[in-house]
Amino acid sequence: MENFINSAPIFLVVLLLAVGFVLLIKGADVFVDGSSSIAKRFHVPSLIIGLTIVSMGTSLPETAVSITASIGGSNSLAISNAIGSNLFNLMVVIGVCAIMATVPVGQETIRGDIPFSAVCAGVLMLLGILGIADVSGMTLGHLDGVLLLLLFAGYLAFLFRRTMKASKDHRMIPADAEVAEETEENYKVLPLSKSLLFIAIGIVGIAVGGDLTVDTASRIAMELGMSETLVGLTIVSIGTSLPELVTSVMAARKNEVGMALGNAIGSNIFNILMVLGIASAISPIALITENIIDIVVLLVFTLIVWIFAATKKKLNKTEGVIMLLLYVVYAVYICIR
Secondary structure, three states, X not given: OHHHHHHOOHHHHHHHHHHHHHHHHHHHHHHHHHHHHHHHHOOOOHHHHHHHHHHHHHOHHHHHHHHHHHHOOOHHHHHHHHHXXXXXXXXXXXXXXXXXXXXXXXXXXXXXXXXXXHHHXXXXXXXXXXXXXXXXXXXEOHHHHHHHHHHHHHHHHHHHHHHHHHHHOOOOOHHHHHHHHHHHHHOOOOOHHHHHHHHHHHHHHHHHHHHHHHHHHHHHHHHHOOOHHHHHHHHHHXXXXXXXXXXXXXXXXXXXOHHHHHHHHHHHHHHHHHHHHHHHHHOOEEOOHXXXXXXXXXXXXXXXXXXXXXXXXXXXXXXXHHHHHHHHHHHHHHHHO
């Protein structure tokens, strides 16, 4: 496929990139349907499904692209896709929802989720710069990936304990309650054979879509004289963030805006711990100075969103506009640097 894409006309390459995005998004959607159905069949609480399978499902496109890029040696695309998706989720997805409707922010999100997402970005930067787990600096090595995955496992355990406690005490934080309602409505029990078929189709769609996206994005970068880092931060990261954008915008339209913030923050945590953890555990990822700058920007933007959320425990239209403008300024910066 890579040889075909490298020799194909550019208009066909762009078309195949769009096909890759569709396969990623629909593959993730079908995978979540099948996985959620099996989970409900075995009486896994719907809230747990929402906080784990659904959130991870919206991060599957980033996972597929970054892993495929890492295996294929396109390391710049792997790291920039994950960071770019986080920046887009944080400033555009949440910003658009805040413009559409005021976004309430739960105390658990202010005290736990947003700070932990900043911690994840900080850990990524430290592992990349200092080579804490692996001796080599400016590289995410195998041991760095394992460390990120261990943090991811700890985060899942924390989510499980927090969810079970909230369920037992009959009290929900706003974002969790909305996820539970959304999950209960949309993820019904399917026949076991159909669930397994959905999972298989989803995996194939994600795998093929990831491969198409990486190959076509690399070709476009070559044709336009763009670096893989720039393509990953713009075209690919926005494309793979479409599930988060669609989910959050639909939630805002239904006045279920509490779900928007939790979905975006949760996906950002998954992108660093799960996506880059798996990718670097498989194949070391070299970081460049621009990657470190982008991680610093991510930390600053996370701090801004945290301040907005903590001041009045909500995000309003004015703050949403500011977030979008900040993203536009950042987008201009990465295009001219």
